[in-house]
Amino acid sequence: MNRTALITGASSGIGLEFSKIMAREGFDLVLVARRQDLLENLKRELEAAHPIKATVIVMDLSVHKNAEKLYDTVASSGTHIDVLVNNAGFGDYGDFIETDPQKNHDMIQVNIMALTALTRLFSPAMVARKQGGIINLASIVSFQPGPLMAVYYASKAYVLSFTEALATELKNSGVKVTALCPGPTETGFSEVTGLEKSVLFQRFQPVPASKVAEFGYQAWKKGKIVAIYGLPNKSLVFGERFLPRNVTSNLMKWMQKKAM
DSSP states (O other), rough: OEEEEEEHHHHHHHHHHHHHHHHHTEEEEEESSOOHHHHHHHHHHHHHHHSEEEEEEOOOSTTTTTHHHHHHHHHTOOOOOSSSEEOOOOOOOSSSGGSSSHHHHHIIIIIIIIHHHHHHHHHHHHHHTTTTTEEOOOOOGSSSSTTSHHHHHHHHHHHHHHHHHHHTTTTTTTEEEEEEESSEEEESHHHHHHHHHHHHHSHHHHHHHHHHHHHHHHHHTTTOOOEEOOOOOOHHHHHHHTHHHHHHHHHHHHOOOOOO
C-alpha cells in the first residue's frame, strides 16, 4: 500500500512541484487547491506517469473552518495522511494602512490559521503510527520584518517559529517536521503581488520552483528542521543576525520598493 501525501496549493508553483515529487516517490496524493480544472489535469498527468492514485479536493482555505472541513473530508474517506505539505499561501504588496482589510484577514487565515489547524488535525495520527512528516512553507522573509508586505512577512515568521517549536516537541516521535525557506522563486507570486518590479526581484534572480521543492523534499528526508534554499539566501539570513532590527527593516523596505 502506498503512503499518502496531502498537498495544499497543489495546482501551481512549489505545491505543483511537490506533487510531482511525491508521485515520483510512490506516494498517493490528496491534491488541494481552489482551481478544479488545474487539479484534474494534474491528477491525470500524475496517474498516467506513476503507479499512484490522486484525489482532488477543491477547497478555499481562506474560508473560516474550511481546514476542518478538509480534514473531515479526508478522514471520512478512510485515508491516512503520512506527509502533510502546507504550501498554500499568498501575499500582498503596499503600505499597510492602504491595504484591503479583508485581504489581510484572508492572508492570515490561509498562511497561519489553516496551516496550524491542518497540522493539529493530521499530526496526532502520525505520532500514533510513529512515522510521518510535515513540511511547512516558510520563507527567507521569516527572518526579518517586511515593510510594504508587513502582514505577509509576519505570517511567514509565524510559520518558521511554529515549525521549529513543533519539530522540537516531536523529536524522537518518528514524525519529521521541516520549514522550507525559499527566496525569490518562479511561482507567479511576484506578478500577483506586484513585486516583479521591486529591487528584490530585480537584484535576486528567481529560481525554478522545481529546484526549491526538490531541495525541500530532500531536506525533509534528512530530518532538517529549517531548510534555507541557496547560498545567497543563507548568506543573507546569516548576515542579518549582526544588524540592528531597524537597519534590517529599512533595508527590506528599500529592497521591496519599485525599481526605476
